[in-house]
Amino acid sequence: MKYPTIIDSQQLFREQDHPLKAGLDPKCRSTKPLCPDSFAKVMKSIDTFIFDADGVLWLGESVMPGSPRLIDYLVKHNKQIIVLTNNATKSRAVYAKKLAKLGYNSAKMNKNNLVNPAAVVADTLHRSGLDGKRVYLIGEQGLRDEMDELGIEYFGHGPEKNKNEEEGSGAFIKEKSDFGRNLHSSTVFVSKYENPGGMCE
Template sequence: MPGLCEQLDPTKWAELLKNIDTVIFDADGVLWLEMDAVPGSPELIERLAAMGKKIIIVTNNSTKSRIAYEEKCQKLGYKSIKKDDIVNPQVLCAVEVLQRTVLTKRKVYLIGIQGLKDELDHNGVQYVGDGSDHFENYSETEFLYDVPLDPEVGAVIVGFDSHFNYVKLMKAANYLRDPNCLFIASNEDTIFPGPNLNVTMAVATAAIVTAVKVAAQREPLLMGKPFSTTYNYIRARWNIDPERTLMVGDRCNTDIKFGVDHGMKTMLVLSGVHSLDDVDTYRKEDRKYLLPDFYAGKLGDLL
């Protein structure tokens, strides 16, 4: 039954797999925690691969390129996982959206850092605006009333950018005055998880996206889980049948919601962010879209 949060054991897992062709895994908190594999996860993934199940890794963490993720998988024992099995939706969907859209102007105004630039370069997407863009380069009054804009820009992509400043905000907002200019945001994470959150709160992408949203008075297309941009990308690329697909993750608001919203079966693992207490809370609040069909302590419990 959907949203029942039934605990799986190896027998029930084997039964479930009879109706599953594709398993989509989140990475952080499911496959690994920082630099260590979650015990048993590599064995389970390799067993699924040997059974001929299609395995797709979908991470919202865009700090690494897909090649770097493949290297990490190989090192931690996920031998069957290759670069092309890994989806970094924030980046890939942005490229996909750009390629699908008939833009009369081909350049992107980019608020973003290296990971995003690497994938745009790899896909031959031209961009401007990366790196520092200092106010000192412009006369203050001229700048306020005559922002220098590139006439070839037809899309604005906003991700995390440690150089973000007033100049970039003005440029992004002014490009977005054109209703035909695409507005894409990589994610709305508020803070970065880190070892010293009590000392330093690492402000993430949401604050930057919000600044551009307020300035431009527009809403962006959002990439990553749980959004449909990611689902559409996966569906188009692998032709998955959602009813025969299981989404596995450690976060209800991204992974489980992604599965529920797109008609997949869902499983929560308790080796990462969310717990059964969280699930109880969501049930009391009647937030059905956050409730998994199944759960396991960790993937290794299903061996």
């Protein structure tokens, strides 16, 4: 999986002759509505367009008007499209199904266009070389789905029962021999009493 290079906008605006400034407000302090001429300049100078998801491509369960048509136009002109969201509760596959349901062309907009923390973390773990060790996971379904896809074994998701726990205190359990990483992603609630396995002596 290849991730886009993030451009430092402040550095970009300091470079007076940078090609990406073509068609933008010369003061670079405010945005302007695009006219046909300025839009043509932007199209020539940018190869990759990065969109947020909720509030940009959709709002709740409704598509943002005109968004699918814009995406089709950009793809038609050989632009790379990346959907970047900070929501790790769902996998890229789930988001891809939502895009298709909302009218986006699934042949042009699929999970390979999507980047979210769950996918990045799973990919990083996969490349880090766990050597057969499992991951102690505190996270939601999106992260579990991405790890399943890459064959990463994990445990600890959901409440655990600790027989040695003393009332009023969290008992530290010994590290398991196949314990490789402790991973905490977004979750509705986490407690040291419900997830003691992430704490080791």
